[in-house]
Amino acid sequence: MTNYEHIQSEYNFAYLDEQTKRMIRRAILKAVAIPGYQVPFAGREMPMPYGWGTGGVQVTAAVLSPNDILKVIDQGSDDTTNAVSIRQFFAKTANVVTTVKTREASIIQTRHRIPETPLSADQILVYQVPIPEPLRFLEPRETETRKMHALEEYGLMHVKLYEDIARHGHIATTYAYPVKVADRYVMDPSPIPKFDNPKMNMSPALQLFGAGREMRIYAIPPYTKVESLDFDDHPFEIQKWDDDCALCGAEESFLDEVILDDQGNRMFVCSDSDFCQERQDDGFRGSANQDDTTHGMEAAQ
Amino acid sequence: MIANKDVLLNVDNLTMMYGERVGCENISFDLWPGEVLGIVGESGSGKSTLLQCISGQSKPTSGTITYDTRIDGKQDLFNDMSESERRFLMRTDWAFVHQNPRDGLRMGVSAGANIGERLMSVGARHYGNIRNTAEEWLGKVEIMAERLDDLPSTFSGGMQQRLQIARNLVTSPRLIFMDEPTGGLDVSVQAKLLDLLRGLVQDLGLSVVIVTHDLAVARLLSHRLMVMQQGQVVETGLTDQVLDDPQHPYTQLLVSSILQA
Numbered sequence: 001m002t003n004y005e006h007i008q009s010e011y012n013f014a015y016l017d018e019q020t021k022r023m024i025r026r027a028i029l030k031a032v033a034i035p036g037y038q039v040p041f042a043g044r045e046m047p048m049p050y051g052w053g054t055g056g057v058q059v060t061a062a063v064l065s066p067n068d069i070l071k072v073i074d075q076g077s078d079d080t081t082n083a084v085s086i087r088q089f090f091a092k093t094a095n096v097v098t099t100v101k102t103r104e105a106s107i108i109q110t111r112h113r114i115p116e117t118p119l120s121a122d123q124i125l126v127y128q129v130p131i132p133e134p135l136r137f138l139e140p141r142e143t144e145t146r147k148m149h150a151l152e153e154y155g156l157m158h159v160k161l162y163e164d165i166a167r168h169g170h171i172a173t174t175y176a177y178p179v180k181v182a183d184r185y186v187m188d189p190s191p192i193p194k195f196d197n198p199k200m201n202m203s204p205a206l207q208l209f210g211a212g213r214e215m216r217i218y219a220i221p222p223y224t225k226v227e228s229l230d231f232d233d234h235p236f237e238i239q240k241w242d243d244d245c246a247l248c249g250a251e252e253s254f255l256d257e258v259i260l261d262d263q264g265n266r267m268f269v270c271s272d273s274d275f276c277q278e279r280q281d282d283g284f285r286g287s288a289n290q291d292d293t294t295h296g297m298e299a300a301q
Numbered sequence: 302m303i304a305n306k307d308v309l310l311n312v313d314n315l316t317m318m319y320g321e322r323v324g325c326e327n328i329s330f331d332l333w334p335g336e337v338l339g340i341v342g343e344s345g346s347g348k349s350t351l352l353q354c355i356s357g358q359s360k361p362t363s364g365t366i367t368y369d370t371r372i373d374g375k376q377d378l379f380n381d382m383s384e385s386e387r388r389f390l391m392r393t394d395w396a397f398v399h400q401n402p403r404d405g406l407r408m409g410v411s412a413g414a415n416i417g418e419r420l421m422s423v424g425a426r427h428y429g430n431i432r433n434t435a436e437e438w439l440g441k442v443e444i445m446a447e448r449l450d451d452l453p454s455t456f457s458g459g460m461q462q463r464l465q466i467a468r469n470l471v472t473s474p475r476l477i478f479m480d481e482p483t484g485g486l487d488v489s490v491q492a493k494l495l496d497l498l499r500g501l502v503q504d505l506g507l508s509v510v511i512v513t514h515d516l517a518v519a520r521l522l523s524h525r526l527m528v529m530q531q532g533q534v535v536e537t538g539l540t541d542q543v544l545d546d547p548q549h550p551y552t553q554l555l556v557s558s559i560l561q562a
Binding site for chain 2: 138152153155159163166167233234
């Protein structure tokens with residue numbers, strides 16, 4: 001936190017060397033040009049394990065400029081390990097300003113959520129993707145899935161949804177719910193809950209997806225049609241909760257269940273911590289937060 | 302003879318080389334609608350190579366394969382049609398029944414999803430309808446409707462093979478390729494499967510190219526027979542004619558080597 005000047009001299013801006021960033025930017029440009037298409041790129045080793053956001057970090061490093069304000073979330077929250085370390089990583093290697101406020105950020109790197117606050121045209125959302133191939137679990141051959149994408153053979157994706165309904169009576173896929181981008185490519189939106197799928201449709205913000213281990217980058221350009229796959233008689237639906245957020249009283253946000261004790265007591269709170277805090281600052285109160293704000297926060301944690 | 306325009310599948314001078322080695326050589330035949338053509342011969346005689354070529358899965362070294370498509374009329378499989386059109390044909394108008402049902406089924410999803418896959422791949426998007434069709438086809442291949450949501454891995458070998466047939470026939474194909482469909486099944490199950498196949502072929506007026514080394518299967522199912530040896534067709538004719546009065550020494554050997562029970 002202190003010796004930034006000293007440390008910064010030992011890193012190139014945003015950790016990666018310029019040639020690497022150039023290579024990644026080329027892949028990003030191609031991905032933006034062909035919405036939903038997975039562009040292979042020469043993924044580098046990053047100083048973190050695969051599965052911790054190596055793909056997202058490389059994309060962020062390639063699009064980051066010194067004037068950017070960076071926000072990193074993990075499961076909607078700014079204060080979880082993954083989010084904190086990636087934020088520190090860029091504060092150290094790029095010396096950029098970081099924030100927890102969705103509205104202030106120009107680049108938001110995310111794992112598992114899209115912020116509740118609507119994004120604007122001057123923002124970039126970078127997703128960390130574990131498995132970019134939506135057809136992978138049904139068709140293990142890469143040669144075959146590539147061919148299926150090329151020839152637009154997506155019947156198999158519905159086989160998965162069919163199987164869901166046959167087993168569970170409804171489409172039980174709740175995260176990484178397959179979407180069709182710009183009426184062409186079927187895409188895995190990374191493990192975001194299907195609650196967030198509608199937010200990708202016609203979003204003013206640029207959305208970039210990076211998969212480090214699989215070495216794929218794909219993108220949804222601003223204002224692109226993103227459609228969740230479904231059946232005529234089993235239409236796409238997002239999750240709903242019986243409760244409102246116990247802290248801010250939000251009715252239409254994605255809620256996390258928090259176990260309070262071993263007596264079965266629990267409460268539901270917004271998964272997006274910044275959104276929840278902003279609402280509380282604006283004076284909104286939930287059931288567990290009637291008297292004292294700080295008290296309620298402690299209960300939640 | 303029927304006029305040439307009615308030929309469903311025409312194979313002309315087809316040769317498939319694997320480097321210097323011959324897969325199959327100079328093979329020509331016509332397949333008519335509703336006809337069942339048996340291809341018999343020993344292992345390595347080029348039966349499966351031929352089947353791979355005429356079903357559009359591997360491009361022959363030379364020769365043409367012409368198929369009478371429903372919409373565009375006669376099309377050369379490898380010169381007129383793109384790969385995507387061939388693959389579309391493969392999951393609509395054609396069917397391929399593998400010897401091992403595990404090659405032809407998706408073992409990880411239920412019987413219903415297996416039957417429904419072809420429907421969904423051509424755009425069916427109504428779960429209820431897909432499921433009803435799947436159930437109907439399960440009945441047609443004599444599998445109990447209550448097994449609809451079970452995984453194929455819980456089925457017996459014979460049931461798996463019947464499921465594979467249902468999965469293939471659901472889009473009402475006109476031409477079916479079969480590669481040893483009864484191999485690996487015990488004799489009584491074989492007999493049942495053959496019975497079922499014969500019924501379906503007759504009811505639906507299907508054209509079939511069936512590869513087998515089992516002369517009994519060939520006699521029961523096929524109208525016409527092609528005998529292959531070392532990549533060449535050595536004898537061809539009506540099934541009964543070839544089997545009862547074999548002319549070529551190899552066919553004679555083949556017929557005489559059947560064990561008399």
